[in-house]
Amino acid sequence: MPSLARRNLLHDRVRLVVTLTGIVFAVVLSAVQLGLFVGFQRATSDVIRHAGADLWITSTGVTHLETGVPFSERKLYDVLATPGIAAVQKHIVRFGQWKRPDGGQESVMVIGVDLTGPMGQPWKVVAGRADRLAEPDAVIVDELYLDKLGITGIGDVVELGGHRARVVGLTRGIRTFTTAPPVFASFKRAQDYAGVTEDQTMFLLARVEVVADHEVVAERLRARLTDVDVRTADAWRQGQEAYWMFGTGAGITVLIAAGLGLLVGVVVVAQTIYAATVDHIREYGTLKAMGATNAYLYRVILQQATLSAVAGYGVGIAIAIAASRASLAGTTAIILEAPLASALFVLTLVMCLGASIVSINKVTRIDPAMVFKG
């Protein structure tokens, strides 16, 4: 026979709609907020993750990418001479002032790329080529920010940090947490754009020999170099993400919203499942009188909660995926990948099963003798 839980759910369509609405609301709100969290997190550390470096060397005390302090680029040779280092490149990430063709000003994130090696190169290039950064005054910008930068695309000429800049390529979907559009330039040109003097760099990116342990090589560098900090790429990325997501409180806000979504879901689902249990209380009493154990009744309630969770999650995640896809065209991305979607399913299930506890408590206390009362 079909499950009593499914039949009871489908029998009362209005209650089913209310239950599913609550779950869908919770799933969409949580998925969007958690997707925003992941999107923000990626935006804070995209430059680090895509740089392809094993180690990042910064001035002492620099806690995150956007607050780098210039230091002598001669350190590059000290790094290169350290056992275990395979390659080193200079790198710049610093705010610059972009002058729009209409006269407006825009703060941008200048990313200076050492074109002698593979690290720190622009990625997701969809128009033009990364190697065109070697051309005079060449910059590559992201197409998401064309309006903000006041340009239309390749070939536009603007002023950046008081110097001429010419757009030679476009990337797609590189976002920054600070909302300052990323602008790639050659290392040398970026020194001009970002106000870094000729013999200085903001960062050194190092690649470790394949057989070498990153932490061991980092320790060697720390012993050898002065006035700089050496971090593995993972540690640097985690520090960057922790600063922006938790140090500034931005991530906490998003997580609280996601938590509230789940909480609303729990309350709505608990109320509707409880109301359904109360409505069917005589049926549960009848089952008990017939000889059903408490475990049998719990199974009915938990099946009801599970079915609600699966249906509500299905609709909710579909809406969230649509919202995620739509967001990719904007500067704030909702990133909803399989692990997050799976975790959300588990959370939804836990939320619905947790919401059943009140109902389970109710049926546990049913006196089967109630069936003889009229």
Place this chain on the structure above:
Amino acid sequence: MATQATRAAVAVRHVSKTYGEGVTAHRALHDVTLDVARGEVLLMMGPSGSGKTTLLSIMGAILGASSGSVRLNGEEVVGRAEHELPRIRLAHVGFVFQGFNLFPALTVVENVELALDVRGVSGRDARRRAMTALESVDMARKADSYPADLSGGQKQRVAIARALVGDPSIVLADEPTAALDSQSGGTVLRLLTDLAHARDRAVVMVTHDHRAEAYADRVVHIADGRLTEEAGL
């Protein structure tokens, strides 16, 4: 007496039931002793609040007695842990309720199958047994209908099929005709009587309906929690 108790499907000995404690205590049953044999229809009659439903609940292992002994097919019920009672009910008792207590979301045949589902029987075997039970109450043709589409008499026949499908030796019916017109009531009473006489079940009916006396083998009257009169018919 001992021999009779051993052969009885239901053997009630010196059962008392008190609700509450201290000054609020209310004694619902006083020292009731009663047997019901297989193949017998016993009618319990009495005014509202006399204790007949309490006695029925105790006989059905739904309610615990304060003292005394209740044996269902020889198995003692009084003093058993609460978690053991569902198994005892499943093994010995089928219930028929005044309000039918059918599940509106399930079809007729599914309502009957539900009594097997709680016993762990499902699939084709459950469907076959449910249909056989429905045939025995002449309701097989309504197998796919929902309770809302049935008359009161038809609902009670389905409830009887549900009580029967687990093959209990004892059927306890609480006011089975109270919600029925006289024709439907007569049909239900005949079905219950057939359960005892043709299928060797012990049938106990609690009712105010004097029409039922004509179908009973024995009538007991209860007043103020005591058996006041017993009549063989």
